[in-house]
Amino acid sequence: MTPSDYEYLRKLLKDLSGLDLSADKQYLIDSRLQPLARKSGLSNIGELVAKMKSGSGAFIAEVVEAMTTNETFFFRDKVPFDHFRGSIIPEILQARAARKSIRIWCAAGSTGQEPYSLAMCLKEMSAALVGWRVEILATDLSQDVLEKSRSGIYSQFEVQRGLPIQMLVKYFKQTGELWQVNGDIRAMVQHRQLNLLHDFSQLGSFDVIFCRNVLIYFDQDTKIDIFGRLARAMEPDGFLVLGAAETVVGLSDVFKASPERRGLYRPSGVHAAPARTSVLGANAPKAIAMAGL
Ligand SMILES: C[S@@+](CC[C@H](N)C(=O)[O-])C[C@H]1O[C@@H](n2cnc3c(N)ncnc32)[C@H](O)[C@@H]1O
DSSP: OOHHHHHHHHHHHHHHHOOOOOTTOHHHHHHHHHHHHHHTTOSSHHHHHHHHHTTOHHHHHHHHHHHSOOOOOTTTTSHHHHHIIIIIHHHHHHHTTTTOEEEEEETTOTTTHHHHHHHHHHHHTGGGGTTOEEEEEEEESOHHHHHHHHHTEEEHHHHTSSOOHHHHHHHEEEETTEEEEOHHHHTTEEEEEOOTTBOOGGGOOEEEEEEOSSGGGSOHHHHHHHHHHHHHTEEEEEEEEEOTTOOOTTTOSSEEEOTTSTTEEEEOSOOOSOOOSBSOOTTOOHHHHHHTO
């Protein structure tokens, strides 16, 4: 890959997905894009860049998807789910007793293990939720991971990562070597493609937002912009849950850390400057809109 191919890919990926690659990540591009190049009948990354420059929006979307990191597993990091069961939902049950509705957003839900973990937690609490309207929205940039999430089908390896055996038996059906989440749990999760760089104000207001292990790939300005817009997409007494390596501290004052609950943030009541609808500049390639990213 020539330096100019690398710079082209670096800028495009930053503009389209927020991925902030440092100057020395050629190996990452190589390992993620060589398989796509081969599958597309191209012999190297140079040819792949040439095809992108020829303006195929669908192909650019494939490149962006191939560069996303989709690592996830059931009940990842455990603690956020303990907070969810032990304090977030109990507090919401009190605060929303009149309205009897809960809206939860998994803002980078990947292949579904995170939203289905939340759905299983809620199912376990169903006695307290009789008569409540519960909504879980799972969004992601990548259509491929959303498709898998919708199917709710996982390999033996995937269900062995983080999922307690009792839950596997209770909430999954085995078909050959695969396991599928039961229909009633799947029905609790709505799916939708969404790029966090773009305006999401149309989603309305949430009580709980899980936005984990995605902001880590973005630069500081992008994180600040997204925190501002997440705060506006949240009820004033809502909860933001970030990944173990992510924080708002030192970046934004629209959320405050929740004492003694690691990874949990509450709106501070401070409002960020009005949203930019997108961090894409005016120079964003037309192909983006065509690709629907
Ligand atoms: C590492 S996974 C995290 C999944 C899950 N939240 C967890 O913590 O296990 C990151 C996900 O973020 C998605 N992603 C990357 N850039 C995105 C963007 N700009 N907007 C929305 N999702 C994005 C990727 O497709 C990927 O599925």
